Amino acid sequence: VAGELLSDEGYRADGRRPTELRKVRARMGVFAQADGSAYIEQGNTKALAVVYGPHEMRGSRSKALPDRALVNCQYSMATFSTGERRRRPHGDRQAGELALHLRQTFEAAILTDLYPRSQIDIYVQILQADGGNYCAGVNAATLAVMDAGIPMRDYVCASSAGLADATPLADLSSPEESAGGPQLVLALLPASGQVALLQLSARLHQERLEPVLEAAMAACRATHALLDSVVREQLRQGCGALGD
Amino acid sequence: QVWQIRLDLHLLNHDGNITDAASIAGIVALCHFRRPDVAVQGEEVTVYTPEERDPVPLSIHHIPICVSFAFFQQGTYLLVDPSEREECVMDGVLVIAMNKHQEICTIQSSGGIMLVKDQVLRCSKITAVKVAEITELIQKALENDQKVRKEGGKFGFAESIPNQKITAFKMESAAVDTSNVEEQAEEIIAKADPPSEVFAKPILHTPGTAQIGEGIENSWGELEESEKEEAVEEEGESEEAPASDCQKMETEETSTMKETNKDEPIVLSDSEEEEVVILEPQELPRRTR
Numbered sequence: 001v002a003g004e005l006l007s008d009e010g011y012r013a014d015g016r017r018p019t020e021l022r023k024v025r026a027r028m029g030v031f032a033q034a035d036g037s038a039y040i041e042q043g044n045t046k047a048l049a050v051v052y053g054p055h056e057m058r059g060s061r062s063k064a065l066p067d068r069a070l071v072n073c074q075y076s077m078a079t080f081s082t083g084e085r086r087r088r089p090h091g092d093r094q095a096g097e098l099a100l101h102l103r104q105t106f107e108a109a110i111l112t113d114l115y116p117r118s119q120i121d122i123y124v125q126i127l128q129a130d131g132g133n134y135c136a137g138v139n140a141a142t143l144a145v146m147d148a149g150i151p152m153r154d155y156v157c158a159s160s161a162g163l164a165d166a167t168p169l170a171d172l173s174s175p176e177e178s179a180g181g182p183q184l185v186l187a188l189l190p191a192s193g194q195v196a197l198l199q200l201s202a203r204l205h206q207e208r209l210e211p212v213l214e215a216a217m218a219a220c221r222a223t224h225a226l227l228d229s230v231v232r233e234q235l236r237q238g239c240g241a242l243g244d
Numbered sequence: 245q246v247w248q249i250r251l252d253l254h255l256l257n258h259d260g261n262i263t264d265a266a267s268i269a270g271i272v273a274l275c276h277f278r279r280p281d282v283a284v285q286g287e288e289v290t291v292y293t294p295e296e297r298d299p300v301p302l303s304i305h306h307i308p309i310c311v312s313f314a315f316f317q318q319g320t321y322l323l324v325d326p327s328e329r330e331e332c333v334m335d336g337v338l339v340i341a342m343n344k345h346q347e348i349c350t351i352q353s354s355g356g357i358m359l360v361k362d363q364v365l366r367c368s369k370i371t372a373v374k375v376a377e378i379t380e381l382i383q384k385a386l387e388n389d390q391k392v393r394k395e396g397g398k399f400g401f402a403e404s405i406p407n408q409k410i411t412a413f414k415m416e417s418a419a420v421d422t423s424n425v426e427e428q429a430e431e432i433i434a435k436a437d438p439p440s441e442v443f444a445k446p447i448l449h450t451p452g453t454a455q456i457g458e459g460i461e462n463s464w465g466e467l468e469e470s471e472k473e474e475a476v477e478e479e480g481e482s483e484e485a486p487a488s489d490c491q492k493m494e495t496e497e498t499s500t501m502k503e504t505n506k507d508e509p510i511v512l513s514d515s516e517e518e519e520v521v522i523l524e525p526q527e528l529p530r531r532t533r
Contacts, residue, residue, distance in 0.1 A: 104336075104356035184351075194358035198338075200351035206368050209348060213361055
């Protein structure tokens with residue numbers, strides 16, 4: 001397994017260094033209709049996030065919370081996102097679980113106390129899945145929530161990390177994920193260093209946990225810097241347009 | 245051709261932290277399981293019955309055990325193995341699965357809790373300790389079972405339930421000092437007021453409702469006015485002559501209600517089938533509205 005992931009000179013299968021992230025391209029405000037939207041590309045993984053809200057509770061009014069907003073999330077993978085056509089974009093158990101994680105993460109990050117009895121909808125769609133799908137989804141959702149103007153405690157940046165023998169790898173691509181080594185998915189609030197979500201699958205020795213965690217956190221911080229620059233650029237353009 | 249194994253988990257009692265219990269139960273069941281022995285020669289496959297050859301255990305590479313941690317007050321407090329009450333009020337839970345070689349098999353944080361890296365590392369160290377204990381317990385139990393089976397003793401689920409375990413819900417009896425009870429009891433009885441008179445006769449207000457004793461002010465009588473027209477035929481409690489037919493009762497019901505003296509004891513017939521009258525379609529009483 002280690003041999004496949006990392007060559008002798010220390011290069012990964014796609015030519016990256018172990019701690020190097022894939023190229024990130026992001027854009028906010030891609031849709032005019034929705035309150036907030038964002039599109040992100042991490043390498044070949046493409047994710048789209050759309051935010052509606054805060055608005056009045058749709059559906060059952062009885063579920064409205066008297067002191068804060070309800071965050072409603074959906075995680076969907078397009079039928080053309082994977083090598084073989086996916087039957088069910090959402091509604092399967094995995095998508096449901098990821099949607100639940102999304103909801104818990106953003107409920108903790110968004111200042112929901114400011115919008116009692118209302119609802120915020122976050123829809124994440126994965127257009128192309130090439131590793132780090134959930135992470136791209138979270139990053140896109142952060143940008144979309146910012147685009148919608150909903151106040152948050154901090155950015156929510158997510159990244160995956162793995163291990164090749166003793167070297168931690170940051171931002172796994174699809175072949176690296178299916179190689180069978182340990183995979184860690186981490187969602188971080190960079191300013192406070194708090195972990196909103198932590199998931200590890202496949203075996204990892206306890207002593208290796210810290211380096212992999214550290215690598216994932218570093219990757220999240222790097223992602224944060226990138227997302228921050230995108231937001232500032234968007235803001236600059238918006239202010240420039242207003243000024244003229 | 246392959247073997248297919250199915251693991252069914254039944255939860256008998258939920259007192260918190262079913263994840264851990266379920267993980268232990270699952271892996272021990274798999275370790276304990278024996279499958280029929282198979283011999284393959286070229287294309288021929290012979291499956292031996294348990295009588296012919298001893299069944300063979302599954303090849304278990306390692307024994308992963310889950311340990312759950314409940315967090316309270318934004319990570320200030322941490323509880324290992326939360327009980328049901330603790331789970332109701334926790335902020336979130338962190339589950340770490342590890343085997344005895346200190347390899348982490350999975351980590352899952354859920355509930356929207358914010359963790360710090362040090363907390364996660366500390367939890368993994370605690371997990372290592374717990375898993376070592378539990379794995380030893382499991383090994384002992386498996387060895388014990390194997391030994392007992394070989395020696396021909398009693399084994400199985402029924403034997404593993406002594407009085408204090410699994411499905412027995414037993415409260416320990418507490419000792420009570422009854423030395424002076426008689427004197428105290430006589431004292432209390434002498435000082436107490438005599439009990440009030442007990443009304444044994446039931447009082448009928450409307451068909452289907454009866455009152456025994458005084459109770460509070462009965463407001464069923466008020467409801468009766470609006471509901472009497474919608475009242476479906478009841479197997480009438482015999483206030484009047486038993487020979488009255490149903491049609492008559494329906495229209496007369498309203499008038500007889502007012503005539504009935506509330507305190508007059510009314511005999512409720514035990515058998516409600518005495519007064520069953522079969523209606524012909526044309527005899528159906530018209531309801532006055």
